[in-house]
Amino acid sequence: MTADGIVGEFLALKGETDADLLAMQCGDFYEFFAEDAEFVGDELDLKVSEKSSHGSTYPMAGVPVDDLTPYLKALVERGYRVAVADQYETADGHAREITRVVTPGTLLETTDPTAQFLATVVSVDGRYGLALADVTTGEFLVTTTDSATEMGSELHRFDPVEVLPGPTVRDDDDLLARIRERTDAPVTGYDDAAFAPGRAKRRLQDQFGDGVLDSVGLDDRAGVAAAGAVVAYVAETGVGVLDALTRLGAYDTGDHLDLDATTQRNLELTETMHGEREGSLLATVDHTVTSAGRRRLREWLIRPRRDRDVIDRRLDSVAALTDAALARDRVREVLGDAYDLERLAARATGGSADASDLLAVRDTLDTLPALAEAVADSRLADSPLPDIVDRPDREAAASLRAELDAALAEDPPGTVTEGGLFRRGYDDELDDLIDRYEEVTEWLEGLADREKARTGITHLQVDRNKTDGYYVQVGNSETDAVPDEYREIKTLKNSRRYTTDELEEREREVLRLEESRGDLEYDLFCDLRDRVAVHAELLQDVGRTLATVDALASLATHAASEDWTRPAVVEPGPLVVEAGRHPVVERTTDFVPNDLELDDDRGFLLVTGPNMSGKSTYMRQAALIVLLAQAGSFVPARSATVGVVDGIYTRVGALDELAGGRSTFMVEMQELSNILHSATEESLVVLDEVGRGTATYDGISIAWAATEYIHNEVGCKCLFATHYHELTTLADHLPRVENVHVAVAGDDGTDEDITFLRTVEDGPTDRSYGVHVADLAGVPEPVVDRSRDVLNRLREDRAIEARGAATDGSETTQAVFDLGSGGFRDDGDDANGDDANGDDRDPATESVLAELRETNVAETSPVDLLTRVREWQERLDGTEAEE
Ligand SMILES: Nc1ncnc2c1ncn2[C@@H]1O[C@H](COP(=O)(O)OP(=O)(O)OP(=O)(O)O)[C@@H](O)[C@H]1O
Numbered sequence: 001m002t003a004d005g006i007v008g009e010f011l012a013l014k015g016e017t018d019a020d021l022l023a024m025q026c027g028d029f030y031e032f033f034a035e036d037a038e039f040v041g042d043e044l045d046l047k048v049s050e051k052s053s054h055g056s057t058y059p060m061a062g063v064p065v066d067d068l069t070p071y072l073k074a075l076v077e078r079g080y081r082v083a084v085a086d087q088y089e090t091a092d093g094h095a096r097e098i099t100r101v102v103t104p105g106t107l108l109e110t111t112d113p114t115a116q117f118l119a120t121v122v123s124v125d126g127r128y129g130l131a132l133a134d135v136t137t138g139e140f141l142v143t144t145t146d147s148a149t150e151m152g153s154e155l156h157r158f159d160p161v162e163v164l165p166g167p168t169v170r171d172d173d174d175l176l177a178r179i180r181e182r183t184d185a186p187v188t189g190y191d192d193a194a195f196a197p198g199r200a201k202r203r204l205q206d207q208f209g210d211g212v213l214d215s216v217g218l219d220d221r222a223g224v225a226a227a228g229a230v231v232a233y234v235a236e237t238g239v240g241v242l243d244a245l246t247r248l249g250a251y252d253t254g255d256h257l258d259l260d261a262t263t264q265r266n267l268e269l270t271e272t273m274h275g276e277r278e279g280s281l282l283a284t285v286d287h288t289v290t291s292a293g294r295r296r297l298r299e300w301l302i303r304p305r306r307d308r309d310v311i312d313r314r315l316d317s318v319a320a321l322t323d324a325a326l327a328r329d330r331v332r333e334v335l336g337d338a339y340d341l342e343r344l345a346a347r348a349t350g351g352s353a354d355a356s357d358l359l360a361v362r363d364t365l366d367t368l369p370a371l372a373e374a375v376a377d378s379r380l381a382d383s384p385l386p387d388i389v390d391r392p393d394r395e396a397a398a399s400l401r402a403e404l405d406a407a408l409a410e411d412p413p414g415t416v417t418e419g420g421l422f423r424r425g426y427d428d429e430l431d432d433l434i435d436r437y438e439e440v441t442e443w444l445e446g447l448a449d450r451e452k453a454r455t456g457i458t459h460l461q462v463d464r465n466k467t468d469g470y471y472v473q474v475g476n477s478e479t480d481a482v483p484d485e486y487r488e489i490k491t492l493k494n495s496r497r498y499t500t501d502e503l504e505e506r507e508r509e510v511l512r513l514e515e516s517r518g519d520l521e522y523d524l525f526c527d528l529r530d531r532v533a534v535h536a537e538l539l540q541d542v543g544r545t546l547a548t549v550d551a552l553a554s555l556a557t558h559a560a561s562e563d564w565t566r567p568a569v570v571e572p573g574p575l576v577v578e579a580g581r582h583p584v585v586e587r588t589t590d591f592v593p594n595d596l597e598l599d600d601d602r603g604f605l606l607v608t609g610p611n612m613s614g615k616s617t618y619m620r621q622a623a624l625i626v627l628l629a630q631a632g633s634f635v636p637a638r639s640a641t642v643g644v645v646d647g648i649y650t651r652v653g654a655l656d657e658l659a660g661g662r663s664t665f666m667v668e669m670q671e672l673s674n675i676l677h678s679a680t681e682e683s684l685v686v687l688d689e690v691g692r693g694t695a696t697y698d699g700i701s702i703a704w705a706a707t708e709y710i711h712n713e714v715g716c717k718c719l720f721a722t723h724y725h726e727l728t729t730l731a732d733h734l735p736r737v738e739n740v741h742v743a744v745a746g747d748d749g750t751d752e753d754i755t756f757l758r759t760v761e762d763g764p765t766d767r768s769y770g771v772h773v774a775d776l777a778g779v780p781e782p783v784v785d786r787s788r789d790v791l792n793r794l795r796e797d798r799a800i801e802a803r804g805a806a807t808d809g810s811e812t813t814q815a816v817f818d819l820g821s822g823g824f825r826d827d828g829d830d831a832n833g834d835d836a837n838g839d840d841r842d843p844a845t846e847s848v849l850a851e852l853r854e855t856n857v858a859e860t861s862p863v864d865l866l867t868r869v870r871e872w873q874e875r876l877d878g879t880e881a882e883e
Pocket residue numbers: 585589590591592593594609610611612613614615616617618758759
């Protein structure tokens with residue numbers, strides 16, 4: 001075929017797929033042509049040559065057939081979708097067709113041990129469906145929600161590698177923007193029809209059986225559409241890939257602790273704010289010995305539970321493993337021999353598993369009885385561990401193990417087409433071939449000695465190479481002695497090569513036997529691999545069991561080495577921590593433990609204290625202790641009682657963060673708004689500074705109103721660190737608000753020479769110590785001195801004093817800010833609203849005060865409230881300017 005023809009065929013095939021690139025097999029190479037060739041030449045540093053034909057030239061770049069996988073991986077991991085067209089023999093030559101499309105979400109060959117979720121996002125009738133499938137492990141989940149925020153949080157949790165938005169999502173710019181904010185995975189366009197609920201439902205039934213929707217309790221069109229589209233997409237990417245998805249699991253977002261994307265980031269669960277794994281909670285507590293165990297542990301931390309029974313069961317196992325050091329070591333030693341069975345199952349179904357993969361399956365199945373024995377230890381026997389290990393079908397696992405053991409040779413070659421894969425006794429026909437093969441090779445091996453004896457030639461050897469086949473080589477000095485039947489086939493510098501009729505005959509036989517053996521073994525191997533693939537579900541069960549035990553043992557190892565304690569998990573209930581520590585900071589610092597009590601009487605703590613004193617650490621440690629407890633882990637404390645919460649919401653004052661062109665303050669307000677809308681009475685809210693990104697008065701007003709709203713309306717547990725000293729008076733008016741502060745020593749009122757004690761004590765801090773921190777940070781002395789002067793002047797002349805009365809939510813807010821000369825005044829204590837100072841006020845101030853009185857916090861949405869406060873401030877500022 002001419003280059004023109006090949007390129008023509010290439011372009012025609014490319015037109016059949018919407019993949020970004022096409023690799024087309026041409027004999028021993030996969031070739032990219034035209035634009036694709038230039039593209040991969042750049043991306044992969046491949047040599048691009050010119051193929052000319054009929055006066056036209058075409059760029060061409062190729063990789064050997066056996067080397068395609070790493071190139072595919074590299075392209076796909078950069079987010080490209082690559083179609084692969086294979087060549088096959090036909091009666092009159094050969095033809096090519098696209099056999100698979102490899103995409104980030106369907107790449108079985110990945111070496112990245114973390115979960116590789118393909119996500120579909122669908123919106124139907126105001127509900128969102130989210131399906132997540134990891135074809136490398138067979139995990140397939142679906143959920144629905146009517147909150148776009150929650151959909152975004154889930155997406156962020158699962159950290160997909162590819163996202164397929166359904167048609168209504170694709171057309172919704174806001175929703176798409178939200179998705180892009182929550183994941184940096186490539187967003188792939190896909191056939192609208194695949195998302196149609198009717199067709200999606202049939203797809204699911206074809207894959208999992210007619211009763212699937214009932215059995216997983218999926219009755220939502222959005223969920224069905226999302227899951228069905230996954231099945232359709234995966235089916236298109238290659239034969240067998242879909243078979244790894246052995247079952248569908250529907251989950252309710254309410255089963256897990258709600259952690260919005262911001263909170264997942266703020267708490268540095270899997271990576272630090274700077275994007276590093278080291279220093280994250282996961283890296284700190286991770287002592288797993290398998291990659292499947294690591295995936296499981298990550299999942300637990302990122303999706304803690306709400307169900308106390310599930311949490312307690314995990315804690316029972318962790319407790320037993322924490323106490324029994326020797327048994328724990330034995331469990332971990334056994335797990336150390338396990339390979340990633342979920343991944344191996346997917347490789348078996350996808351047809352890419354080789355003989356060493358199947359041996360890895362055998363060896364990993366072997367660990368199951370050993371693990372059962374390890375957890376039968378008397379100190380573990382009463383824990384849930386024996387039941388966990390008993391969950392997979394142990395008998396089926398043992399028989400598959402035995403089958404693999406009987407079949408496979410101990411040290412098989414890397415390819416599956418050249419024989420040498422099977423043990424003797426596995427297949428009679430193969431044994432017969434091997435017998436004959438050995439007979440011939442034995443004859444060949446003895447030939448040199450026999451010929452030496454027969455001819456008297458001493459420098460004679462028999463060997464084989466690719467060009468000459470088998471030959472007899474004789475040194476030049478003795479070539480006169482070669483017998484007549486020797487035919488010379490090559491002359492070398494010091495020797496000559498010969499063949500004989502008999503040698504040629506034996507050679508033909510060897511080649512025939514090698515080919516038959518290779519073919520037979522390949523067929524036998526494919527059969528064996530298919531039989532393993534049939535057991536994918538069993539392998540996934542065993543793999544998940546091993547992963548679960550590994551994650552539990554990891555938590556126990558950390559608990560034992562860091563002296564963590566089992567939390568008492570109650571539902572619902574207070575959060576009481578005695579001598580708590582921050583799980584990550586305690587590793588690198590001489591940590592000062594602190595107590596914490598959040599209950600019905602004091603559910604809202606206003607945390608004050610100098611900069612750098614430890615406010616954020618104290619609050620994050622509280623959030624992490626709750627999160628760890630609900631993940632089923634011990635916690636860093638002397639003792640802890642953790643009332644189950646439904647969600648943790650945080651806002652952290654990352655002042656330098658600019659997201660998507662929005663101002664820092666806008667981001668801060670959106671986060672606050674989200675928290676105020678999402679948190680319930682059962683939640684834990686952590687606010688680390690609110691309102692700092694704007695003018696002081698605006699900031700105080702917003703923080704004030706937010707505190708009242710959380711206290712009066714939401715009623716959740718809350719920790720709020722602030723530098724607005726004015727807020728501390730809220731504790732006098734709102735019954736559940738208490739002040740605590742992080743103590744410092746050496747406070748002589750001069751801001752100089754203070755020592756951070758890191759202890760949290762009741763009551764508000766005296767004041768802030770910003771100037772001291774500026775000094776510590778090395779700000780030049782004249783600036784520090786001048787700051788002290790200015791501060792003292794401000795304290796004397798323009799103190800901002802909050803002396804207002806806050807309400808329990810049923811009355812009008814009567815907060816009064818005395819803002820010195822430019823602010824507004826109101827005497828909130830004046831029950832009939834008459835104002836002693838009324839005569840002195842300008843009309844703008846009057847009108848603001850009137851509106852302020854009429855505003856019922858209980859009935860005003862937080863966002864409205866914030867907007868109104870801003871407006872009032874602007875009007876007052878205007879008045880001030882005119883004056
Ligand atoms: N209990 C503790 N024991 C020992 N070191 C601590 C403790 N708490 C905090 N630290 C250390 O103090 C430093 C400052 O803590 P943190 O960031 O929590 O202060 P902050 O009060 O929130 O500061 P800012 O107001 O400036 O945000 C941290 O680097 C941390 O390592």
